Amino acid sequence: MQPKALTGRSRDEAWQVLRDSGRPGRAVDVLVVGGGVTGAGTALDAATRGLSTVLVEAEDWASGTSQWSTKLVHGGLRYLQMLDLHLVHEALTERGLLLRTLAPHLVKPMPFLIPLEHRWWQRLYYGAGVTLYDLLANVLPGERALPVHQHTTRRGLHRAFPDLRGGRAVGAVRYWDATVDDARLVTTIVHTAHTYGAQVASRSRVLDLVREDDRVVGARVRDEETGEEVDVRAHQVISTTGVWTEEVGGLAGADGGLRVMASKGIHLVVPRDRIRGSQGLFLQTERSVLFFIPWSRYWIIGTTDTPWHGDLRHPVATATDIDYVLDHANTVLTTRLTRDDVLGWYAGLRPLLQPGTRGEPDSAKISREHTVVSPVPGLTVVGGGKLTTYRVMAADAVDLSLGDRAADLPSITTQIPLVGAVGEGAMRRRMPALRDRFGWDEQMTDHLLHRYGSLVEQLLDLIAEDSSLAQPLEHAPAYLRAEIAYACISEGVLHLEDIMMRRTRLYYEAAGKGLAAAAEIADIAVQWLGWGEDKAARELADYERRVRADEAAASQPDDLSALAARDRVLRGEPAAATPGTAGGSS
Template sequence: MQPRALSPASRQEALRALRDSAEGGEPLDVLVIGGGVTGAGAALDAATRGLSTAVVEAQDWASGTSQWSTKLVHGGLRYLQMLDFKLVHEALTERGLLLKTLAPHLVKPMPFLIPLEHRVWQRAYYGAGVTLYDLLANIMPGRRALPIHQHTTRGGLSKQFPDLRHDTAIGAVKYYDATVDDARLVSTLVRTAHTYGAHAASRTEVVQIVKDEHGTAIGAELADLESGERFEVRARHIINCTGVWTDDVSELADTDGGLNVLASKGIHLVIPRERIHGTSGLFLQTEKSVLFFIPWSRYWILGTTDTPWELDRQNPVATAADIDYVLEHANAVLKTTLTRDDVVGWYAGLRPLLQPGTKEGTDSAKVSREHTVASPVPGLTVIGGGKLTTYRVMAKDAVDFALGGRAEELPCITDEIPLLGAVGEAAMRRRMPALREQFGWSEQMTDHLLHRYGSLVEELLDLIEEDPSMAQTLEHSTAYLRAEVAYACRTEGVLHLEDLMMRRTRLIYEAPDKGLHTVPEIAAIAAAELGWDEATTQAEIEAYTARAEAEIAAAAEPDDQSAARVRDHLGEVAPLQAMGSGAAAPD
């Protein structure tokens, strides 16, 4: 399958297809609302069943919860404590599929240490837990995706994580999970879905669900946030995959949505790799949440917190108290002392927590402890809860539920559909020594490229052949090539500078001061690729600068309310439009 580009032109094609479905053309089979990992997965699932499919997202792809995760693909050790073996097995099966078949370039194995302080009961307790973890993972057919766990002595723990305080530790259990760039997974899913025929339109907001005279959802009114135009789309099945916005979208159909989804905030810190000496990740339990130390490229990611959030869901913010909490708990177990000066970046995101039960009068199927699919009105399917690791199962369950009896005729096949860049990754890896010599790239750079693009590195090389200067790194960030910025504009659905800074690169938290020093060069490349004039380029720079400065100021505030006030004065590059209050299809 030849990869298809997500570009401004492909977005316009998608908008035309959406309009045509309501202007005399055939309705779409499936309209997916929400461009996070679940919505992207649902679009790929529907498209690979041969259904005419479109996915719309009010902002950029992955711009909600899916860009702010802990970057883990994991089975969920904590669910073993709850004896939820089915859920853990499901997540571990998906972890194995991603590692071996679907996205081996994006998902990478990572060892983690669980320090032990009690020789007998803790070693037996955690040892039994990770043994079961391994057994549930190995039920999956085929070769084992990751090594089995090991027990490590105090000396082994000291060798693998020298900066961990070992005064009370008697050793550790070492187990394996995997890491992923969450936003990159989503953009790859969307592009893969587009390659298989799905129409994809970002910055396209659903402002009303359209119903017929019988109360069946038959389409939606959309707003193109780039032009301000409103128009209608028709679809036989509508699937709401909007996470913490689930209730908002359901209200557009004059229904309470059937599910109770609450938002919980989690924050993470980014610390330079050299500030903490260790070769494995670290898993610790705190009184309020779980504390991970995750090796991430040139950095460590430390997190997370778990606190209720009832403010602006589009822009959750980290506060001074959040940052101090993570630093305090990190310093409690480290030999070194981390300070605010060591924090290169930080980010805050919202988990869509599904509350038990569905609302009265709602047709539903409880598919998992973590996610539920419901139909508050005919024609509209809503999925709530879940986590990044099990996105494919969530997507399958949502599409199956929407199709009803037709699902048996058109079964899901996404367990055998590699994402773009997966096929041929091993061959591209063999080419890397020659490319390092040809372009003077470091081994870290070629690993970075393989981890982000897999075999699609070939398309970067085509771009570099057109313009050899694209083989150079950004002047103020040697972690990224100039070609990566241009490539994102051409093929990965970029419309605004913040898309590049926040999701196609992660400079918003991988570089000091939210990457502001890299903005002029990145904006210049984007302007050349996207045809921005001088005024547009300057407006994009000013918008991102304002965002970065507001988030830096918010992180100095002591609590959520004051931090949100500092952040909320800022306008958005594509602000959401006012939603309707009920619409029925004309006779």
């Protein structure tokens, strides 16, 4: 199907459907609440079953957990240690679907090394685990999505990762997973759902659930841009709200037994040339796992795994978090990383289904299995899960909401490539000619293919209209001006923050969180979104305030003081720095 752009008009159309739903016979079949990866997948699943579907999100697409992941599509190797074979098999099956069919432009293979310090028992232990990982990935018929694992010698390990501290390593096990731009995946799923008929509206907050007797029949929704409120009627409401799962259950007067624990994980972004290595690295720490992930021009290093009790909308990375990751990285590297090497960082929350135990469980030992329940008639709630398994979670949610009707309307999303997937190979073959025509280098064309696939054609249409769009941004040359224009007119952008944090990755992959490029990006938005100069100035001020607030938080030693520092900056007060914790360009 021809991709259908996410525009201001399409959002207006979605809101008209929400208003009209209160009229007799106009209730929507499915109202999906939550625009992360699971909500986007649920809207796509419902729409492709022929159900009238509306997806609402309180902020921007992927603005919660889905933009702060480790950027991996993976089976969860560490869950094999918990003997969670069902979860690992499910995730590996979905990984294969994304690589082969659904999103080969967005999801890319990546080899990882597990260094070994003991010649015999570790080779047997990790070798057996990764062998099982490969078997679980390849039990389905068809072409294998990724190579099987290999053992490598100490010399082979050094060739692949020269900056890994030699020490006691006797070799490594090499296995394969895949990387993804998580926020881009979510936006692409929303784009695909809209293409197949779903109405979608970001910045649309559910305030309450509407009930008749003991049944949920809709929700009260507020347009965060205009303040308008409307009671939306729906035959089924599906909550895909992640760490907010219990809050939605509370609106219904029931939680269905789902208790979700928010676990904070932080990641650092370091320039690629600071660490010599061509493959990813996987190690275990006392509290989590340590990944070194080659990602575009950078390394992503993480993660932590600690309980979070603060504002669910604004998890923050503290100085202690950043130093923890740096310290653990430096114990295994020959080079030494400092705060000056950290271009950016980010913190996110994992929605972990909490087991029925007393006290606070160890979040690092909680499975990422998902659960779908219907606490009251008319409401379906999804809890837990992980980015890789979003499609299964979505299908399960729609199945449960349909009840007996699900047998007549089965999910078909295994057969629905995301926009940009079909024709990616043909677009790839055109790239040499485009490099010659526009003076782009190979890194730029790889970047475009990885983000847009065959939708690069739509960027070329914009460039044909305005040749200046073929040029890179002056202070962020990894991105073309055309990408900003395209985000404005086709990817549902409402605010500058949407571009800086999710349509691009400048918030955490550029020094100063991309502030140097913000003015040029705002100027493009003035042209393509129709912003006035006053609007552009407000957007720039709001984004700069967000950056200063997050920088202030990262200078503090703990979550409580970090949140307080962040709030002070957002209120326009000076942030009290903690001596010795802030440093570098981070």
